[in-house]
Structure formats: structure tokens, C-alpha cells
Amino acid sequence: MRPFSYTRAETLGDAMAALAANPTARLLAGGTNLIDLMKYDVERPAAIVDINRLPLKEIEELPDGSIRIGALVSNATVAHHPAVTERYPLLCSAILAGASPQLRNAATTGGNLLQRTRCYYFYDPSTPCNKREPGSGCGAIGGVNRIHAILGASEHCIATHPSDMCVALAALAAIVEVEGPDGRRDIPFSDFHRLPDDHPERDNTMRHGEIITAVRLEGNHFAGHHSYLKLRDRLSYAFALVSVAAALDVKNGMIVDMRIALGGVAHKPWRDSLAEAEFAGQPATEETFAALADRLLAGAEGQGDNDFKIPMARKAIVRALKQAAAGTPQVQSDKQIR
Amino acid sequence: MDIATAHAQPKTRVALTINGHRHDLEIHPWVTLLDLLRGPSLQLSGTKKGCDHGQCGACTVLIDGERINSCLKLAVTLDGTNVTTIEGLGTPDDMHPVQKAFVEHDAYQCGYCTPGQVCSAVALLREGHGRSREEIREMMSGNLCRCGAYTNIADAIQDVMDQEVKVGMREAAE
Ligand SMILES: Cc1cc2nc3c(=O)[nH]c(=O)nc-3n(C[C@H](O)[C@H](O)[C@H](O)COP(=O)(O)OP(=O)(O)OC[C@H]3O[C@@H](n4cnc5c(N)ncnc54)[C@H](O)[C@@H]3O)c2cc1C
Ligand code: SF4
Numbered sequence: 001m002r003p004f005s006y007t008r009a010e011t012l013g014d015a016m017a018a019l020a021a022n023p024t025a026r027l028l029a030g031g032t033n034l035i036d037l038m039k040y041d042v043e044r045p046a047a048i049v050d051i052n053r054l055p056l057k058e059i060e061e062l063p064d065g066s067i068r069i070g071a072l073v074s075n076a077t078v079a080h081h082p083a084v085t086e087r088y089p090l091l092c093s094a095i096l097a098g099a100s101p102q103l104r105n106a107a108t109t110g111g112n113l114l115q116r117t118r119c120y121y122f123y124d125p126s127t128p129c130n131k132r133e134p135g136s137g138c139g140a141i142g143g144v145n146r147i148h149a150i151l152g153a154s155e156h157c158i159a160t161h162p163s164d165m166c167v168a169l170a171a172l173a174a175i176v177e178v179e180g181p182d183g184r185r186d187i188p189f190s191d192f193h194r195l196p197d198d199h200p201e202r203d204n205t206m207r208h209g210e211i212i213t214a215v216r217l218e219g220n221h222f223a224g225h226h227s228y229l230k231l232r233d234r235l236s237y238a239f240a241l242v243s244v245a246a247a248l249d250v251k252n253g254m255i256v257d258m259r260i261a262l263g264g265v266a267h268k269p270w271r272d273s274l275a276e277a278e279f280a281g282q283p284a285t286e287e288t289f290a291a292l293a294d295r296l297l298a299g300a301e302g303q304g305d306n307d308f309k310i311p312m313a314r315k316a317i318v319r320a321l322k323q324a325a326a327g328t329p330q331v332q333s334d335k336q337i338r
Numbered sequence: 339m340d341i342a343t344a345h346a347q348p349k350t351r352v353a354l355t356i357n358g359h360r361h362d363l364e365i366h367p368w369v370t371l372l373d374l375l376r377g378p379s380l381q382l383s384g385t386k387k388g389c390d391h392g393q394c395g396a397c398t399v400l401i402d403g404e405r406i407n408s409c410l411k412l413a414v415t416l417d418g419t420n421v422t423t424i425e426g427l428g429t430p431d432d433m434h435p436v437q438k439a440f441v442e443h444d445a446y447q448c449g450y451c452t453p454g455q456v457c458s459a460v461a462l463l464r465e466g467h468g469r470s471r472e473e474i475r476e477m478m479s480g481n482l483c484r485c486g487a488y489t490n491i492a493d494a495i496q497d498v499m500d501q502e503v504k505v506g507m508r509e510a511a512e
């Protein structure tokens with residue numbers, strides 16, 4: 001790791017001032033992604049601003065029925081919090097499908113949103129990568145790309161966003177609260193992460209100097225019918241090849257409302273709200289789910305090594321929706337097909 | 339920055355309570371908890387370095403009772419916390435119940451992953467989430483064992499959990 005200067009921010013103002021003072025400064029939360037990337041020499045901050053003392057560690061239940069999760073609440077705390085377990089079980093399943101208990105204890109809500117891709121070339125400074133070094137090229141296009149995107153990729157980058165938690169947050173239409181030099185603003189989850197287009201170096205739509213303060217979840221009616229299905233090379237402690245966050249509101253066998261987001265397939269959690277709306281009112285059957293899967297994957301394109309992800313995603317979508325409809329969510333400790 | 343300039347950089351003060359003993363240290367900010375523990379000043383080499391990237395769990399220690407990967411934690415960020423390593427759990431004459439169960443169940447071969455496994459299992463018992471065999475395996479998945487002692491590791495943890503349940507029932511009955 002390269003040397004850097006270290007400051008401990010006591011207030012949000014301290015942290016914003018430290019970021020403004022040094023363009024290469026980085027905020028340090030749990031450190032499970034940043035420290036790893038610094039060891040690989042991918043991140044080279046001259047200054048580290050430790051934000052672990054900021055008062056962003058509460059899960060608040062708001063009067064309007066929504067929940068606000070502070071940016072520094074650990075992934076483990078969110079996953080086991082009674083209000084979250086009861087009202088947003090999809091989020092708990094997604095978090096518990098990710099990383100390991102040790103990592104989830106250290107990883108924070110804000111850090112999880114901002115974790116970077118696991119593209120092998122991004123991690124290896126001796127290879128070209130437009131995300132790491134804009135204009136240098138993309139090692140993955142025409143290279144080894146088994147874990148790469150099948151939707152929304154560009155000619156500059158085919159990386160995927162690796163988070164599980166974010167796939168559930170996309171399905172639950174969370175709101176990201178940020179604060180920066182220009183004040184506070186709310187970013188709808190679907191606008192938070194971006195597609196790579198001509199600027200793969202930008203993972204999200206945050207502006208320089210902004211800090212995530214919280215993630216807010218509004219009331220929902222999906223707690224009874226949901227499933228987070230994660231397919232990976234081993235049954236635990238591995239990133240998703242394909243994952244599906246499915247949530248349904250079903251009455252008398254008909255879909256009243258639904259949410260579906262895909263992980264491991266694009267530069268951001270993939271959600272298509274138009275497709276969701278189109279399928280409302282249809283019977284909650286395997287035929288409907290298969291038609292929806294085709295609709296969601298209509299634009300899918302493989303890169304060679306990852307061609308298998310297209311049929312895999314199709315099957316995963318159908319299976320997750322069937323689990324959600326039946327009210328038997330995928331359990332992380334028991335990965336049998338039910 | 340070259341190495342000489344780096345070493346001339348200011349150090350940061352941290353107070354850590356490690357296995358019950360308070361240490362007032364001055365360290366460079368880029369030192370991970372794992373390197374600090376194993377380094378010349380503390381010489382607590384029970385905690386192992388496997389991958390140094392959060393991928394194996396060999397470096398697992400407890401911070402205020404919670405398990406984390408010490409390879410991805412900068413020591414300067416832990417000012418004021420309690421760190422427990424394998425050295426703080428038990429001694430050969432007075433083993434922690436988890437250590438005892440690991441011996442009884444032959445839950446290791448080379449032993450390299452064992453300190454991390456034991457710390458992780460101690461935290462798992464405290465968390466109280468895993469109860470079934472499947473849950474234990476899932477909640478211990480952050481600790482890899484290259485020797486493949488997984489079956490015996492799960493047996494050992496299951497054994498301690500069952501004993502705790504028995505003790506709990508006996509206490510409740512009394
Ligand atoms: C071996 C391994 C396996 C993993 N497996 C999975 C997996 O299966 N699924 C999964 O979803 N994740 C997985 N992860 C990733 C893990 O979830 C992330 O590393 C973690 O969520 C990042 O959170 P953190 O608090 O540690 O972030 P940090 O490393 O502290 O920060 C990450 C980035 O976010 C910025 N940042 C942090 N907080 C804020 C804030 N409040 N405002 C603005 N910027 C901020 C930092 O500056 C940094 O750039 C894995 C990680 C490892 C090491
Ligand atoms: S896919 Fe994106 S992250 Fe990977 S090498 Fe190409 S530009 Fe870099």
C-alpha cells in the first residue's frame with residue numbers, strides 16, 4: 001500500500017472540507033473494498049478521511065412508515081434488524097447472500113453502494129482498463145469475460161456492479177440521501193448507478209465532494225412474496241454470476257404489482273419498470289414469468305465467455321418469481337430448489 | 339513517496355485493548371490490524387495471514403466481540419476498541435470451549451486456518467443466528483480451510499452449541 005495522510009472526521013462538515021481540500025482524498029468506511037483496492041495499487045489516495053465517527057449509524061423508523069438506514073450502519077446490522085426483517089425481508093436475504101459474516105460486520109451501507117467492479121482487468125494495473133485509466137482500452141472485451149455484462153454494456157466497458165444488497169435496493173426503489181457542497185439531495189435508486197457509455201470511470205451519479213448519509217426505504221406490500229436468488233460458482237462467499245431480486249403482490253393468483261431487479265448482468269442493478277407495469281394484471285404463472293424473462297432479456301448480448309449468463313438469467317428469473325409467488329423465498333442456508 | 343519519506347511521515351496515536359491489556363501505540367496509518375498484531379511490537383502471531391485480501395478468513399479477530407477480517411482493517415481506525423485474538427481466548431491448560439471442541443473433533447489438519455476458524459466460531463455463538471447444521475456451514479463460510487477439515491469443524495461447533503442449549507435448559511429448570 002502506498003503511504004497516505006490520515007484524518008478522522010468528527011462531523012459531516014469536517015469530512016466535506018477534507019474532501020474539498022484534496023482531490024485525491026478518499027473516504028474510509030468499512031474499508032473492505034477501498035483497502036483491498038489500495039493493496040492492489042488500483043486506488044492511490046494521497047489522503048484518507050476516516051468517516052467512522054460520523055453520526056450515521058442509526059436505523060430510524062419514520063412516522064410515514066418508511067425506514068432510514070444511516071450510511072455507516074453495517075451490512076450485518078441491517079440484515080438482522082427486526083424492522084428490516086419484518087418489512088423488507090428481500091433486502092435481508094440479499095445482504096446475507098453476499099460476502100461473509102466477517103465482511104458484512106465491517107461493510108457499511110454507503111460503502112456497499114460504492115464498491116467497485118470485480119472485473120479482473122480493473123484489478124490489475126498492468127492491463128488496459130477504461131474504468132481505472134480512461135482511454136487506455138478495455139482488456140475484457142475480447143479477453144476473459146466470464147463474469148461480465150450481458151445488458152447495457154458499451155464499447156468502452158462491459159463490467160458489472162458486484163453488489164447483492166443493491167439489487168434488492170433497486171427492486172425496493174430505495175432513495176439514496178447525499179449531502180455535499182451544494183446541499184442535500186435525494187437520488188432515486190434507479191438513477192444512482194449508471195451505465196458505462198463513454199465514461200466507465202464514473203460508476204454513479206454522485207458529484208465530487210458528496211457523501212452518502214443514508215438510504216431510505218418507503219413502505220411496501222411485498223414482504224409476503226419475495227425471493228433473492230443468487231447463482232454463483234460456489235454456494236457461499238462468492239460474487240453472483242446472475243442474481244434476481246423478485247417481489248410480488250399477488251391476489252387470487254393474479255399479479256397486482258411486482259418488482260424485479262437483476263444482479264451480475266450489467267454495470268448497475270438492472271430494473272425495467274415499464275416491463276413490470278406491463279405484466280401487472282396477469283396470472284402469476286410460469287408462462288407469465290417466462291414471458292417476462294424474455295422481455296427483460298430481449299436486448300441481452302454475450303461477450304463470449306459469458307454467453308451462458310443469458311439462458312441462466314432466464315431460468316433464474318422464472319425460478320425466483322415462482323419462489324416469490326409461492327411465498328417460499330430462497331433461504332441462504334438451504335440452497336435446494338423448491 | 340519513497341520508503342524513507344514514508345517512514346518519516348507522522349504517526350497516529352491509538353489506544354487499543356488487546357486481549358485485556360491496554361496498549362498505547364504510535365503507528366503509521368497504512369498499517370493493517372493484522373500486520374500490527376503480528377509485527378515486532380506486539381508479536382501476536384497466532385492470527386494468520388492467508389490472502390491479505392478478505393478472501394480466506396485466516397486473519398479473523400474480534401473487535402468489541404464482532405468478527406472481522408483484520409487484513410482489511412487499518413489499525414488507526416480502531417482507537418478505543420477491544421481486540422480479541424486467538425491468544426486471548428484460552429491457554430493450553432485452560433482452553434475456550436470452542437478450542438476444546440476443535441481438539442476433541444480433530445477439526446484441523448495443518449492448523450493454519452484454525453485461529454481464524456475458532457475466533458469466527460466464538461463470534462457465531464455470540465451472534466446466535468446459526469443453529470442448524472446448514473446454518474453453521476453458511477455462517478462459517480467466511481473461513482476457508484485448504485485441508486478440507488470442514489466436516490469436523492462443523493461437528494465441533496455443533497457440539498458447543500448443543501452443550502450451550504443443554505446448560506441453558508438446566509439453568510432454566512433450576
Ligand atoms: C472477498 C470479498 C467478497 C465479497 N463478496 C461480496 C458479495 O458476494 N456480494 C456483495 O454484495 N459484496 C461482496 N463484497 C463486497 C463488500 O460488500 C464491499 O466491499 C462492502 O460493502 C464495501 O463497504 P465498506 O464500508 O467496507 O466500503 P469502503 O471500502 O470503506 O468504501 C468503498 C468506497 O465507498 C466510499 N464511501 C464509503 N462510504 C461512503 C459514504 N458514506 N459516502 C461517500 N462515499 C463513501 C469510499 O470512499 C470508497 O471509495 C465482497 C468483498 C470481499 C473483500
Ligand atoms: S470491462 Fe470495464 S472495468 Fe473491465 S477492463 Fe473493461 S473497462 Fe475496465
Ligand code: FES
Pocket residue numbers: 386387388389390391392393394395396397398407408409410
Ligand atoms: S488474510 Fe484476511 S481474509 Fe485472508
Ligand code: FES
Pocket residue numbers: 445446447448449450451452482483484485486487
Ligand atoms: S487445517 Fe489446514 S487450512 Fe484448515
